[in-house]
Amino acid sequence: MDSRAWDERYAASELVWGTEPNRWVVRELAGLAPGRALDLAAGEGRNSIWLAGLGWEVTGLDFSTVALGRAERLTASLPDEVADRLTWRHGDARDFEAPPEGYDLVLVAYLQLPAEDRRAALRRAAAALASGGTLLVVGHDSTNLTEGVGGPQDPAVLYTPEDVLADLAGAGLRTVRAERALRPLAAEAGHRDRGGSEDGGAVAVDALVRLERTA
Ligand SMILES: C[S@@+](CC[C@H](N)C(=O)[O-])C[C@H]1O[C@@H](n2cnc3c(N)ncnc32)[C@H](O)[C@@H]1O
Numbered sequence: 001m002d003s004r005a006w007d008e009r010y011a012a013s014e015l016v017w018g019t020e021p022n023r024w025v026v027r028e029l030a031g032l033a034p035g036r037a038l039d040l041a042a043g044e045g046r047n048s049i050w051l052a053g054l055g056w057e058v059t060g061l062d063f064s065t066v067a068l069g070r071a072e073r074l075t076a077s078l079p080d081e082v083a084d085r086l087t088w089r090h091g092d093a094r095d096f097e098a099p100p101e102g103y104d105l106v107l108v109a110y111l112q113l114p115a116e117d118r119r120a121a122l123r124r125a126a127a128a129l130a131s132g133g134t135l136l137v138v139g140h141d142s143t144n145l146t147e148g149v150g151g152p153q154d155p156a157v158l159y160t161p162e163d164v165l166a167d168l169a170g171a172g173l174r175t176v177r178a179e180r181a182l183r184p185l186a187a188e189a190g191h192r193d194r195g196g197s198e199d200g201g202a203v204a205v206d207a208l209v210r211l212e213r214t215a
Contacts, residue, residue, distance in 0.1 A: 037051050
């Protein structure tokens with residue numbers, strides 16, 4: 001989907017992903033000492049806002065102006081000390097400039113791109129990390145098509161943990177975790193709205209990869 005298609009999708013409904021942070025983001029990042037974070041393809045900002053609440057200085061980057069407008073409106077309702085830690089930036093994940101000092105955390109959540117574009121975005125994300133920084137990639141896994149529920153149905157934009165590791169080969173990162181993770185849908189806002197709670201144990205299969213820059 002290009003930025004216009006994303007703008008249309010966001011314009012068609014309120015808070016597409018809800019305001020709660022993604023469960024893997026919470027599980028993996030809650031214990032990290034706050035620093036400077038980049039949320040790549042931040043959407044409406046649910047994960048950026050959660051990180052800023054923990055003390056992170058967060059830049060949320062997305063190419064949808066509609067999503068960023070919504071993120072800005074959410075920011076206006078936050079306490080000043082949290083809002084002041086959030087910066088919303090319009091840009092393309094495949095081709096953005098990072099500040100020379102780099103980020104202590106780069107988060108890439110549910111950015112589903114064709115393989116070549118995904119590789120470009122992930123290698124940019126890796127290059128944007130400061131020494132010792134964490135890269136967390138979470139997305140709809142390829143097996144979600146047959147073993148999970150929801151997410152894009154185009155196999156070309158799905159990926160596996162192994163794809164992410166191959167994309168980042170030689171980028172100077174150490175793998176902390178690379179796994180498939182089952183995400184129960186019943187508790188998630190968008191799925192509750194669509195009646196997902198009625199299908200009881202429905203789960204989505206996510207690819208989750210956590211890495212650290214070693215030098
Ligand atoms: C499924 S949403 C996920 C949003 C957010 N990461 C979250 O977890 O709530 C995917 C987001 O990726 C953005 N996106 C897709 N391709 C992009 C690109 N090439 N550059 C920047 N943003 C992109 C879309 O605009 C959309 O906001």
